[in-house]
Amino acid sequence: MRGLLKLLVAAAVVSAATGLWLTAPNxxxxxxxxxxxxxxxxxxxxxxxxxxxxxxxxxxxxxxxxxxxxxxxxxxxxxxxxxxxxxxxxxxxxxxxxxxxxxxxxxxxxxxxxxxxxxxxxxxxxxxxxxxxxxxxxxxxxxxxxxxxxxxxxxxxxxxxxxxxxxxxxxxxxxxWVIDVPPELERGRYLAEAQAHCAECHTPRNILGGLDTGRWMAGAPNPSGKGSIPALTPNKLTWSAEDVAYYLESGFTPDYDSVGGHMAEVVENFSHLSAEDRTAVAAYIKALPAPGTK
Amino acid sequence: MKKTLATVAVLATLATGAVAELPQAVKARQGQFNLMALNLGILGGMAKGQIDYSAEAAQAAADNLVAVSSIHQAALWPEGTDNMSIDGTRAQPVIWENIDDVMAKWGAFGEAALAMQAAAGTGKDAIGPNMGKLGGSCKGCHDTYRAPQ
CATH class of the missing domain: 1.10.760.10 (Cytochrome c-like domain)
Known part of the structure; x- marks a missing residue:
């Protein structure tokens, strides 16, 4: 009995230590x-x-x-x-x-x-x-x-x-990196995955708030309540790469509706980047895999 | 049987009620945004090279944008036509808390339309930068005042 207790205490100490180690800032x-x-x-x-x-x-x-x-x-x-x-x-x-x-x-x-x-x-x-x-x-x-x-x-x-x-x-x-790409798409991936952090809104999250990378950029509910964040994956996105680049430059969709919500801020940023950068992001977006195929 | 028919009739009436016609003011303001999109499409298509440039057509489209921008807005935005009050609109209630700011942003669209009007007939290359200004004026309002789809 005493042995079991010792074992339990030891297990508790080890798991607490592991927990502290796991959760320590890195x-x-x-x-x-x-x-x-x-x-x-x-x-x-x-x-x-x-x-x-x-x-x-x-x-x-x-x-x-x-x-x-x-x-x-x-x-x-x-x-x-x-x-x-x-x-x-x-x-x-x-x-x-x-x-x-x-x-x-x-x-x-x-x-x-x-x-x-x-x-x-x-x-x-x-x-x-x-x-x-x-x-x-x-x-x-x-x-x-x-x-x-x-x-x-x-x-x-x-x-x-x-x-x-x-x-x-x-x-x-x-x-x-989440998506494997050929060298010519690396610039677009750098902008989209690292800097512009597109996936933070465009990728759905699990119940713990982690990004569901298997459905990368597959669209998600809008955390602010009404509506949803559109999918950028090929099963949903009908825009051409040129359409995407032009949207990032001007804020106009292919139907000449205009960007709105928080995305208006994103377009404001992209309008100040180079045409090459916008084209690079558009090429990366068009190369995204359909959800569940990655 | 009679009861079933009556139920169907009631449900049908309710369903019709659910897709009630939009107030005229809402239809009118959505119509003006469609007019903007149609004419922006002509100019944007020319800027992107998807439509052959024609000075006359570009000028007409730009003139239309200026014409839309000159419509007095007061009648198009009655209280109670926000997206919390009715379906079929994306107009956020906050519009009515900041109506002066919204109208200032409408004015910014008017200025951008005038700049396009002055430039559109002078050549294809003059369109692009002015599309940027017009797009900026749309964004300026839509970032806060229009709900996402």
């Missing part, structure tokens, strides 16, 4: 970023392609570069609010080193070692090149500072236990 190796110097001009492209402003600008504001945050993201787990990422050293991220930004953007770990909620698309940004992160870091410093404090997330138990996000990451964190 940071990047500092030497990866030690010798990188950011270029703020190139960083603007990274910033635009990655859509940072689309979520972090003040809701309803014409000024899309003062990134005080505040935009609400309703979900099954609660409502998340985009934080202040302006260069303010108190309320924003002005004091962050490149390494701290890299850990936030590619690992979802704050400078204090807390997990971020995956409403922040680090599970896409984790596929970004280190130099792009360095350039982004340089560019973010050039934006106007705002002393508006970040709004706390409105998330109930048990999802308010940040440590549990370590379990989420264990299950779903993936810094490998």
């Amino acid at each position: 940071r990047v190796a500092p030497e990866r970023f030690a010798n990188l110097t950011g270029d703020s001009i190139k960083g603007e492209h990274v910033f635009t392609a990655s859509g940072c402003a689309s979520c972090h600008h003040v809701p309803g504001a014409e000024d899309k570069l003062t990134l005080s945050g505040g935009m609400a993201f309703p979900s099954d787990f609660g409502t998340f609010y985009a934080p202040n990422i302006s260069p303010d050293s108190e309320q924003g991220i002005g004091g962050w080193t490149l390494l701290e930004l890299a850990n936030a953007v590619t690992r979802g770990v704050s400078p204090e070692g807390q997990h971020y909620y995956p409403a922040f698309p680090y599970n896409a940004y984790n596929k970004m090149m280190d130099q792009d992160i360095a350039d982004l870091h340089a560019y973010l410093q050039t934006l106007p500072a705002s002393a508006v404090p970040s709004k706390p997330h409105d998330v109930g138990f048990p999802f308010n236990i940040r440590r549990s996000l370590g379990g989420w990451k264990f299950l779903f964190f993936n810094d490998q």
Whole structure:
């Protein structure tokens, strides 16, 4: 009997330790970023392609570069609010080193070692090149500072236990490409899978909020309530690659209806990228496999 | 049998009720957006090279956009015609909380249409950038005020 008890205690200790180990924040190796110097001009492209402003600008504001945050993201787990990422050293991220930004953007770990909620698309940004992160870091410093404090997330138990996000990451964190593509489609894949994080809205999620990669970009319910996010997969999307590229440039569908909702922000970003980049994303979209065939 | 027929009749009436005709104001505003799409399609087709450029046709399409933009909007947006109140519209209730902002955005479409009107007849290459401005004016309103499909 005593032996069994000992065994149970030992098992509990091991599983608790495993749990703590599994859920501990996993940071990047500092030497990866030690010798990188950011270029703020190139960083603007990274910033635009990655859509940072689309979520972090003040809701309803014409000024899309003062990134005080505040935009609400309703979900099954609660409502998340985009934080202040302006260069303010108190309320924003002005004091962050490149390494701290890299850990936030590619690992979802704050400078204090807390997990971020995956409403922040680090599970896409984790596929970004280190130099792009360095350039982004340089560019973010050039934006106007705002002393508006970040709004706390409105998330109930048990999802308010940040440590549990370590379990989420264990299950779903993936810094490998989702779709295999030939070399000529790699640029489009980089833009779509890593930077523009298209799948965050266009791919359905499982009950734990992880992306269902077997139905990659197959469309999903709109987390904000009404309507749905359209599928980009060949079983649904009837647009040509040219149509997709033109939509990303002008916001017009092939029927000359116009883009709306959050996608209007995405098109705004893409309209500032090069025609080559839009064509590359369109080619990647047209190469997506039908759901269930990957 | 009689009861079944009566039930069918009642259900049919209810079904008809469910697809009640849209208020005239809603049909009218949707009609104006269709007019915009039709004429934008002519200009966009020319910009993309899918339709042969014709200065006359491009000018006519741009003139139509300006004509649509000059329609006074007040009568088209009565209270109670948002997507929470009726089916068949994607107009968000927030429109009526910010009607001045919505009308300012309609004005931005008018400015973009005037720029297209000045450029459309001068050559194919002048269309593209002005399509961008027009698209921007559509986005400017649709990002907040139109519900997704």
